[in-house]
Amino acid sequence: MESPFTGILTSIARQRGVLAVLIVSERDGIVVDGHMHVGISEDRVAALAASLYKKARLSANAAGMGRTSFLQLEAPKGRICAVGAGELVLVVVAAPSINVGLVRMEMLRAVPSVEAAAGGAA
Amino acid sequence: MKTMVVESWVEGPVKQFVDDAQVDIALLLHPSGQVLAQHGFTRSVDVMTACALAAGIHATGGELGRMVDGRPFKGLHYAGTGRQIFLAEAQSQRGAYIFLTVFGPESSLGLVRLYFAELVTGLTAAAPLEEPTPTPALAEHFERELNRNLAALFGRA
Numbered sequence: 011m012e013s014p015f016t017g018i019l020t021s022i023a024r025q026r027g028v029l030a031v032l033i034v035s036e037r038d039g040i041v042v043d044g045h046m047h048v049g050i051s052e053d054r055v056a057a058l059a060a061s062l063y064k065k066a067r068l069s070a071n072a073a074g075m076g077r078t079s080f081l082q083l084e085a086p087k088g089r090i091c092a093v094g095a096g097e098l099v100l101v102v103v104a105a106p107s108i109n110v111g112l113v114r115m116e117m118l119r120a121v122p123s124v125e126a127a128a129g130g131a132a
Numbered sequence: 133m134k135t136m137v138v139e140s141w142v143e144g145p146v147k148q149f150v151d152d153a154q155v156d157i158a159l160l161l162h163p164s165g166q167v168l169a170q171h172g173f174t175r176s177v178d179v180m181t182a183c184a185l186a187a188g189i190h191a192t193g194g195e196l197g198r199m200v201d202g203r204p205f206k207g208l209h210y211a212g213t214g215r216q217i218f219l220a221e222a223q224s225q226r227g228a229y230i231f232l233t234v235f236g237p238e239s240s241l242g243l244v245r246l247y248f249a250e251l252v253t254g255l256t257a258a259a260p261l262e263e264p265t266p267t268p269a270l271a272e273h274f275e276r277e278l279n280r281n282l283a284a285l286f287g288r289a
Contacts, residue, residue: 038240038241
């Protein structure tokens, strides 16, 4: 079943090395929509990534650094990237070999579309 | 804030939940309303009230679920403007328990659900291996046991 976010998710998921793309409510940590490979626990990743993003955003504000644009977490077996889009967070789980620059650009480019789709979905 | 328990085997899983999910209040109780563990309350009367309300909500949700869906509702989430409530049934080999938690903006429903699933697993693993002893909702010694449990938590009757 298609949602207002399907096109955005498919476009990012097409990038080489992307294992999952999730749109998560920042407040609730609940998945709104997602596109993922088998073996990734979407609820778990969504809850933790949204919490991580929220804390990073609050930390940046507290430090007077302004708005958080892009968050990247590096781990031995992969990366988690997140960007805020209004009340939502766009989360990407990727392999270590991913082209981060390309994914970052795609994610930031998707923000207005996510916000618009969220407005339309509301 | 300290986590207080009536039965020692529930302490580890409940403490872990509170630490991980960053909730303000956690309450584990028997469906009859008898408290097993609490975190976040400072007065025994508040624990007693919360237990009675949680048991009532759980019973009402169960009946409502049977009526409209043919099976009892197992969980409830209410989002207030500042704080949220999550109430759900936690099954273990010792029977069913009710778990109530209150959380603010430091946590989220996603985190609470995630760590609640781990709490249930933790309770199942920690439960002593003995036959479950179902207690009637209104046992003969309910009030005495309630007072004993509250005394165990707060150090007075």
